Amino acid sequence: xRPDHPRQATKARLRSEQKADGWYLRLxxxxxxxxxxxxxxxLERLPxxxxxxxxxxxxxxxxxxxxxxxxxxxxxxxxxxxxxxxQKILGRTPEQEQLEALLLxxxxxxxxxxxxxxxxxxxxxEGLGRATVNGFRDMRLFLEFLGENFLVLSRSLLHxxxxxxxxxxxxxxxxxxxxxxxxxxxxFLIGVVIAYQGxxxxxxxxxxxxxxxxxxxxxxxxxxxxxxxxxxAGRTGSSYTAQLGVMKITxxxxxxxxxxxxxxxxxxxxxxxxxxxxxxxxxxxxDLIGILGGMVVAHLHLNISWNEFLHRLQTVVAVKHxxxxxVKGPFFAWLIAVVGCFRxxxxxxxxxxxxxxxxxxxxxxxxxxxxxxxxFSVVFTQLGI
Amino acid sequence: xAADDEVPEEVIRVTDVVTRFGDNLVHDGVSLSxxxxxxxxxxxGSGSGKSTLLKEMILLLRPDGGTIEVxxxxxxxxxxxxxxxxxxxxxxxxxxxxxxxxxxxxxxxGMKLREYTRLPExxxxxxxxxxxxxxxxxxxxxxxxxxxxxxxxxxxxSLARALAMDPRLLFLDEPTSGLDPIGAEAFDQLILKxxxxxxxxxxxxxxxxxxxxxxxxxxxxxxxHQVVAEGTLEEVxxxxxxxxxxxxxxxxxxxRSAHGQ
Numbered sequence: 001x002r003p004d005h006p007r008q009a010t011k012a013r014l015r016s017e018q019k020a021d022g023w024y025l026r027l028x029x030x031x032x033x034x035x036x037x038x039x040x041x042x043l044e045r046l047p048x049x050x051x052x053x054x055x056x057x058x059x060x061x062x063x064x065x066x067x068x069x070x071x072x073x074x075x076x077x078x079x080x081x082x083x084x085x086x087q088k089i090l091g092r093t094p095e096q097e098q099l100e101a102l103l104l105x106x107x108x109x110x111x112x113x114x115x116x117x118x119x120x121x122x123x124x125x126e127g128l129g130r131a132t133v134n135g136f137r138d139m140r141l142f143l144e145f146l147g148e149n150f151l152v153l154s155r156s157l158l159h160x161x162x163x164x165x166x167x168x169x170x171x172x173x174x175x176x177x178x179x180x181x182x183x184x185x186x187x188f189l190i191g192v193v194i195a196y197q198g199x200x201x202x203x204x205x206x207x208x209x210x211x212x213x214x215x216x217x218x219x220x221x222x223x224x225x226x227x228x229x230x231x232x233a234g235r236t237g238s239s240y241t242a243q244l245g246v247m248k249i250t251x252x253x254x255x256x257x258x259x260x261x262x263x264x265x266x267x268x269x270x271x272x273x274x275x276x277x278x279x280x281x282x283x284x285x286x287d288l289i290g291i292l293g294g295m296v297v298a299h300l301h302l303n304i305s306w307n308e309f310l311h312r313l314q315t316v317v318a319v320k321h322x323x324x325x326x327v328k329g330p331f332f333a334w335l336i337a338v339v340g341c342f343r344x345x346x347x348x349x350x351x352x353x354x355x356x357x358x359x360x361x362x363x364x365x366x367x368x369x370x371x372x373x374x375x376f377s378v379v380f381t382q383l384g385i
Numbered sequence: 386x387a388a389d390d391e392v393p394e395e396v397i398r399v400t401d402v403v404t405r406f407g408d409n410l411v412h413d414g415v416s417l418s419x420x421x422x423x424x425x426x427x428x429x430g431s432g433s434g435k436s437t438l439l440k441e442m443i444l445l446l447r448p449d450g451g452t453i454e455v456x457x458x459x460x461x462x463x464x465x466x467x468x469x470x471x472x473x474x475x476x477x478x479x480x481x482x483x484x485x486x487x488x489x490x491x492x493x494x495g496m497k498l499r500e501y502t503r504l505p506e507x508x509x510x511x512x513x514x515x516x517x518x519x520x521x522x523x524x525x526x527x528x529x530x531x532x533x534x535x536x537x538x539x540x541x542x543s544l545a546r547a548l549a550m551d552p553r554l555l556f557l558d559e560p561t562s563g564l565d566p567i568g569a570e571a572f573d574q575l576i577l578k579x580x581x582x583x584x585x586x587x588x589x590x591x592x593x594x595x596x597x598x599x600x601x602x603x604x605x606x607x608x609x610h611q612v613v614a615e616g617t618l619e620e621v622x623x624x625x626x627x628x629x630x631x632x633x634x635x636x637x638x639x640x641r642s643a644h645g646q
Contacts, residue, residue, distance in 0.1 A: 033550050034473060037503035044505070066551035067583075071512045072504060102582055106518040107511065350486035350532040 022054030028061035031069025051083035060091030167270035176278030187286035191293025215294035216317035224286035229332035233365040237340035241361040244344025272337040280329030403450035413610035426604030475554040476547030482539035484531040491527040557589035
């Protein structure tokens with residue numbers, strides 16, 4: 001075994017001994033940071049035990065001593081001093097004396113006190129206040145963001161050639177085409193689940209064939225848009241935030257600004273437009289797959305043949321349900337993209353804030369999508385559509 | 386004195402190290418040695434592999450060939466426990482500071498102490514505040530987050546973190562890059578002072594000629610995948626190798642030589 005293998009190094013030790021002229025504290029072993037655990041407990045009991053007596057610290061058996069060890073000694077020497085001990089020090093090497101002098105020179109005079117009980121009790125109130133102020137600030141910033149965004153949008157509409165069509169196409173591919181597998185899976189499963197739950201109830205009444213109405217309407221009108229939007233919020237909304245956030249940290253956004261490329265025109269607008277184009281198409285796709293899922297269950301479970309299902313689908317499900325679902329698409333897309341980009345541009349200099357704002361962005365956009373869907377339901381019902 | 390205290394005369398010995406990233410050959414037989422108590426510089430142009438070599442010394446990368454010994458241990462044959470022990474023996478200052486952004490300066494500095502020792506919280510706090518002072522940061526900096534610090538303060542806070550456990554070896558990756566000349570000068574002086582106070586061996590990657598002139602005891606110049614020169618300033622500057630001549634007899638080097646020393 002090598003001479004200074006970690007296990008061989010001796011731990012710090014402290015022996016106390018009472019003699020005629022008071023207590024002797026004998027330090028031995030390695031007084032280095034990782035070897036100190038054995039003596040902490042002993043030292044902790046010292047002030048109570050030895051208060052008011054004469055104490056001699058004997059350093060003659062100490063091996064290596066680092067600043068953690070010296071600081072530990074200094075800390076309890078101070079404690080003993082407060083208890084009125086007369087203290088002496090024996091057997092220190094010149095290096096240890098230098099170390100002590102060095103530490104004492106850099107020791108802050110006062111250590112800040114921990115917060116008092118009263119101020120800790122008031123902390124929830126402080127938190128509430130901060131949250132309110134931050135809420136208002138976010139609201140103001142969001143309005144600013146929207147304003148800038150509309151400004152850029154209206155200028156782009158006046159000069160259609162300045163719209164970044166290649167960026168839009170790339171974003172449609174990222175957010176739309178690449179999301180198709182996961183959309184397929186979720187909407188198929190939703191169709192299956194709805195059909196199963198419905199099938200059990202409908203069988204009781206012998207109303208098997210109404211499964212078609214149920215699936216046709218619920219999938220196209222509500223479920224496909226909502227599920228697609230939630231998947232997209234989790235997938236694309238978060239990636240918008242993270243992408244823009246990283247660009248903010250690496251100062252790419254500042255670089256674009258100084259070169260005269262407004263981030264809104266080059267980054268934000270293409271993302272918003274791309275998602276507004278892609279999401280309705282994805283909802284249409286989810287409609288198809290969801291209904292297919294329902295059809296499979298209806299076929300296996302309720303003995304409704306493919307032809308029968310499709311025929312009834314055409315006669316009972318009005319086309320308005322389909323259009324209502326599709327129309328929701330651009331609205332949901334706008335919410336997701338705007339929130340994702342807004343939160344991305346809010347990221348500050350530190351890396352932690354990327355995670356923070358990405359989470360917030362997803363939570364916000366899912367909430368807004370559901371709230372918007374509820375609003376649509378109320379409006380359409382009131383309009384009698 | 387216990388055996389654990391002994392630092393070998395050659396703290397680091399690099400022998401015939403070969404490093405490749407895919408087809409890109411970085412080191413082809415790099416050899417050098419760092420002696421106890423010195424401030425050793427690794428110098429070379431961009432892409433000469435000085436940071437890579439540093440990363441190999443601190444167990445972040447493995448060389449494709451050759452051996453590296455740190456404190457007498459061959460890095461290729463380390464056991465789990467020995468690696469853990471070795472990591473306790475050094476402190477590293479990364480180029481951009483690499484402070485944990487979710488923690489305050491005091492938490493950053495105290496992290497190793499909290500994790501590896503059972504010292505009472507009060508004592509850890511005293512040590513942390515002492516280290517923060519030692520590197521020349523004001524007391525109130527302890528409660529700031531890294532994002533609230535200036536570039537020079539980040540370097541100092543990061544240095545305090547590297548020094549938290551009283552390492553014997555300090556690795557610095559471009560400590561003065563991104564600092565203004567006054568700040569860089571002050572940082573160099575700080576490293577000199579700390580080396581003398583804490584009995585450190587320091588390895589620094591640098592291409593700051595001023596640092597080479599003022600703080601570094603010996604250094605190696607990397608170029609052409611190899612060490613083209615190693616030694617004290619007087620020894621290296623006499624070398625006829627074209628890379629050395631470029632460094633020290635280029636316009637900036639000449640200016641420094643004219644005013645220097």
